[in-house]
Amino acid sequence: MMSSGKQTVVRTRFAPSPTGPMHMGTVRTVLFNYLFAKNRAGVFILRIEDTDKERSLKEWEDDILENLQWLGLQWDEGPITQTQNYIGSYGPYRQSERTEMYQKYLKQLLEQGRAYWCFCTQEELDAQRQHQLSLGQAPKYTGTCRTLPSGKKDQYLNEGRSPVIRFAVEQKIIAFHDLIRGEIKFDTNLIGDIVIAKDLNTPLYNFTVVIDDFEMKITHVIRGEEHISNTPKQILLQEAFGFSRPTYAHVSLILAPDRTKLSKRHGDNSITRFRKEGYLPEAIVNFLSLLGWNPGTEREIFSSDELIKEFSIERVQKNPAIFNIQRLDWLNGFYIRKKDLPQLTKLCIPYLTARGEGSALEPIVALYQERLKKLSEIAELTDFFFQKNLAYPKELLYWKDASDADTKRMLDTLAQLLSSIGEGEWTKEKLAEIIMPQAEKQKNKGYMLWPFRVALTGKKASAGPFEIAHVLGKEKTLQRIQEAVARLS
């Protein structure tokens, strides 16, 4: 195991396969790896597991790289790349670029007789599995290729069968300590000889992980719960090579509200979708890290640096957590409210395309900063500022029991009052100073303020009328009131 005298540097890795968009659940796993490594002043590695040539796509690798960058989860090591678009100067490790090394280890196993060529066909294996299932047994490989006479081998080759490489699984009890779950035991009797490579150039997952974790000196394997049952296979492989065993920590899954594994059928839960909708990386990081972990205090808000400082893997929850978007929304709103205006405006611009320049939009964004749950909402909330003609039913102008005539009279009074205010003193304070006394004369301020606000926005919910009138300017404000009057009677 690990040397106890000198302190070993902690090394963790995130090892995704680029076969689809990066999900929220995946992000949480990365986060735990990242936080754990950083908390121990260790090294965090990114390894792209692209051994499946059919399913691995460059598009998805880019998706992973982009999102990690966006989230601020930078890896510390990797091959230096020429065309580096990412923070730092390291590219990711890619398993597709390491086949020679895997081959070396594969040959070693073959020579030692720890692995062998298996000639069984897909049909034979399927039949075997069906048979075992029908007997109520766990399906496992029980073929005889392990001890195949060499004559038979030639015969199969002549038949055109293409063999795979199987690892001869030793029958024993494998126990390992999991940082989150404690002792876990498996009887390898239930595991058949596993396929570790399709051929010498095509190694498979359970094999490559073991080699890479050793070669990259990974000390802690933090991964999803779905890998618990792979662990004994990997330990067996490690033992065959005499590799030291990393420490394991299996993180529970994130579940959809129906309590099943979060998947496509629960809608789009890709990190890219949340990014596009206008969730902030700090909100996602804060939210995900508290999904299944907390420092034992009543604190809810954490920056990345604070998370790094507080994080401990032992405090990670064993039971799976349900993805609860309302809490994410709340956190997102919190972080939006905390942004300074120029920064927030900049973030909103993509959602306000062709509606003006940055600084011109600031007053508008300011009115809605505390109403935003996600950035994308800014578009609909503020559309009335940019529309030439507002579309709303005239009934919307009525406050409570106010009649058409009442409302018209209110708007006329308002127009009169507003006209008296000079362009130069058109501030929300001045507007309130002139209008409020009149509004207060009504049975209820709503009789004047409601139609005022609706005339300006065409909406039943919005920011206050004075601040909106201020941003709109005198001319547009009066014009919108006239338009409202024209709708009545």
Added chain:
RNA sequence: GCUCCCAUCGUCUAGGGGUCCAGGACGCCAGGUUCUCAACCUGGUAACACGGGUUCGAAUCCCGUUGGGAGCGCCA
């Protein structure tokens, strides 16, 4: 079917034998503020899955039941 994992408010969780007729947060409800919607403040609702042990004492330890989840590939 087999193997493994899990089990506190609707949700995320605190709790690791007595200080818990269970605390916080989100949500929800009510009130305050308010022309509206947010934001903000105050209050409220709501949980130890069940059954056996162990113990003077159990949400906390053990066993079982039930329930949920994951895995059982020439995917990762």
